Amino acid sequence: MRVVIAEDAAVLRELLALMLTDRGHEVCAAVGDADALRAAVTEHRPDVAVVDIRMPPTHTDEGLRAAIDIRQDCPGTGVLLFSQYIETKYARRLLAAGSAGVGYLLKDRVANVAEFTEALNRVADGGTALDPEVVTQLAGAARRTEDLESLTARERQVLALMAEGRSNAAIAQALVVSAGTVEKHVAAVFGKLNLPASEDANRRVLAVLRYLGA
Amino acid sequence: MRDTHTGAARLPGVLRAPLTRRAWWEAAYCLAGFPLALVGFVLVVVLLALGAGLTVSLVGAVLGLLFVVVSTGLARALAAAHRGLAANLLGERVAPPPQLRPTGRVFARLDARLRDAAGWRSVAYVLAKLPVAAVQWYALTWWVTGLLNLSAPLRWAVFAQRPHPGQEGMPTITPIPAGGGAPHSTSFAGTFVAAAIGAATLLAAPWVTRGIVAVDRWLVRALLGPGELAQRVRNLEETRALAVDDSAALLRRLERDLHDGAQVRLVALAMSLDMARERLGADGEPVADPDRLRRLIETAHTNATEALTELRDLSRGIHPPVLDDGLPDALATLAARSTVPVELAVDIPERPTPAIETIAYFCAAELLTNVIKHSGARRVVLRASLEEGLLRLRVTDDGRGGATVGAGSGLTGLVQRVRTVDGTLDITSPQGGPTSVTVSLPPHA
Incomplete structure (x- = not known):
């Protein structure tokens, strides 16, 4: 996996590069601000970029804006945003253009190196990785519709894990149940949300969008 | 014409x-x-x-x-x-x-x-x-x-x-x-x-x-005009807005310092510990690369110490513990830490209220920092006394002068801060020096 890192704190930038190199990934560039990030992505066309949201000069959302541009200009590059706080507004802006190849994690998650690289892999492959915090906040802000209310607690838990971007196998692992049980729950979710099987639409994505109120 | x-x-x-x-x-x-x-x-x-x-x-x-x-x-x-x-x-x-x-x-x-x-x-x-x-x-x-x-x-x-x-x-x-x-x-x-x-x-x-x-x-x-009472109300409204701005700015600075400092250090610490744990492998397995492991633990240790230092500086910025022992001790600590020699003269027979002590302390700290950063002075005189019912803090240096309020000198912030308690800040600083800044504060506010 070829990676570009954009993070203004040098300590973390170097440690991330070290960790990814350690695991056999190629770090093409490690930069400290959004302009350098755009340049590095254009030059290296990496599989994925790890981007801090708050970077100089304004320390607000330059990372997010760069991420949205990158998704538009270089669709082959996934973007994993991370920051010390989860902002619902930022999550919405990021997901507005689609959930493929994007991720948004709390910075603390890098402390679990294995999970972090797993999320990074998912984003690089065009998948999604949303922090549980993002999912909770978006779902909390969403309008609770009747069909969502009819889900059982377990079904909602499965749906939340789906929203984080996990596969059925990963959900089974997280909940310590069999893959069959997860499939049963997922089918129940589709049924209650009134999503019949069809070739035109991905029911999984539709269910998650409904859940997040997008 | x-x-x-x-x-x-x-x-x-x-x-x-x-x-x-x-x-x-x-x-x-x-x-x-x-x-x-x-x-x-x-x-x-x-x-x-x-x-x-x-x-x-x-x-x-x-x-x-x-x-x-x-x-x-x-x-x-x-x-x-x-x-x-x-x-x-x-x-x-x-x-x-x-x-x-x-x-x-x-x-x-x-x-x-x-x-x-x-x-x-x-x-x-x-x-x-x-x-x-x-x-x-x-x-x-x-x-x-x-x-x-x-x-x-x-x-x-x-x-x-x-x-x-x-x-x-x-x-x-x-x-x-x-x-x-x-x-x-x-x-x-x-x-x-x-x-x-x-x-x-x-x-x-x-x-x-x-x-x-x-x-x-x-x-x-x-x-x-607005009448005396209305004028006073207007003045109070203005200074209250300043006080609110001042504390909002302080909170923002704290957040920034935490965000860029201790938080980053702690994330890095947790990350290097996790990497070290991975390296250790399962129970009983020999460690593959002990040097690498040692370096990871050293990184973790450095980050932990740095985080501690940053947190200590931060908490001292909020409330210096030495201030609990009174303004004279706090000013003495401040003078001792200054890189320009400070001649200190403190005569405060009666303790001002804590809020006033804190403002006086931060004024003194900021003024000394200004002297060190901008004036090129070789010595500073710091006086604090109770005169005519006011706590007077005077910082005089033999530097190059020319200090003004508003020229990004940090003095504007000080003026606003002392105004919040009806205090005043007077400055005389002709080009070529010397500079003398006097802060007057009501001792009880």
Whole structure:
């Protein structure tokens, strides 16, 4: 996996590069601000970029804006945003253009190196990785519709894990149940949300969008 | 243009007066004020008279009170116009009184409007303004007649304004009635007498104008301002806003420092520990690369120590613990830590309240930092004392001077901070030094 890192704190930038190199990934560039990030992505066309949201000069959302541009200009590059706080507004802006190849994690998650690289892999492959915090906040802000209310607690838990971007196998692992049980729950979710099987639409994505109120 | 200016500059002050900008603006003020004064006076007096007249009978009372209320409201509007004139023409800037926005039931609102002190002060101004404005117009006649008389030779010679045969001669007009005493010009030479009188009148005109305008200025300040209490309220509102801004800025800075400092360190610490754990492998397995593992643990250790340092600096920035032992100890610590030698003299027999001590401490810290960063001074004197019921903090250095409030010196922030407790900050810092900054704070706030 070829990676570009954009993070203004040098300590973390170097440690991330070290960790990814350690695991056999190629770090093409490690930069400290959004302009350098755009340049590095254009030059290296990496599989994925790890981007801090708050970077100089304004320390607000330059990372997010760069991420949205990158998704538009270089669709082959996934973007994993991370920051010390989860902002619902930022999550919405990021997901507005689609959930493929994007991720948004709390910075603390890098402390679990294995999970972090797993999320990074998912984003690089065009998948999604949303922090549980993002999912909770978006779902909390969403309008609770009747069909969502009819889900059982377990079904909602499965749906939340789906929203984080996990596969059925990963959900089974997280909940310590069999893959069959997860499939049963997922089918129940589709049924209650009134999503019949069809070739035109991905029911999984539709269910998650409904859940997040997008 | 330039010639008249330099020419005017050579004249002594008294002779120059009619040529000054101030004299002309004051004359313009006199000219503009009278129509407004007259109309305002008539309207307000009529409304008040109607109101008062109707109030005599029980039936008319309500209507009468309404007239009174309208008259004070109108007076407020007129006062605003007069305030504008005074500000634009005289540079006499007076803050407007607070708007009257009574709430509640009809009678409560009516009552509030009847008791509107600022409204009644406006009424007083409108009433007093008419005689003043009349005198102001009279003052203008000094300018007009002065110019007329001064131009008498010109009128005689160029425009051929001559008395018809049998008339007494061309009259000289004076602002002060001279009865039959004013000379009449019967010849061209005679017109120069009139011109001399005109010149004298013109020289006097600015002083007459200035005198009556001074009376008006006094009235404007006394009657059109917000009143003492409202002024105090305004001041408090302003300083409260400063206090809120100050604490918001402080919180923002804290968040930034935490975000960029300790939080990053802790994330890095957790990350390197996790990487180290992975490297250790499962139970009993030999460690593949002990050097690498040691480096990861060293990184973790460095980050932990750095996080501790940053947190300590941060908490000292919020409240330095040494301040608990009183300002003298805190200032001594501050002086000891300074890289420029500090001569310290503290005489505070009675402890100020904690808030004041904190502000004084941070002022001293900021001022010392300024000295170290900007002044190039070799020594600093830091004095703190209780004088005339005020806590005085004075920082004097032998540096290059030229420090001003607002030049990104951090002094602006200090001024705002001390204002929040009704304190003041005075600075003398001529180019080339020395610089002396005095902070005065009420000891109990």
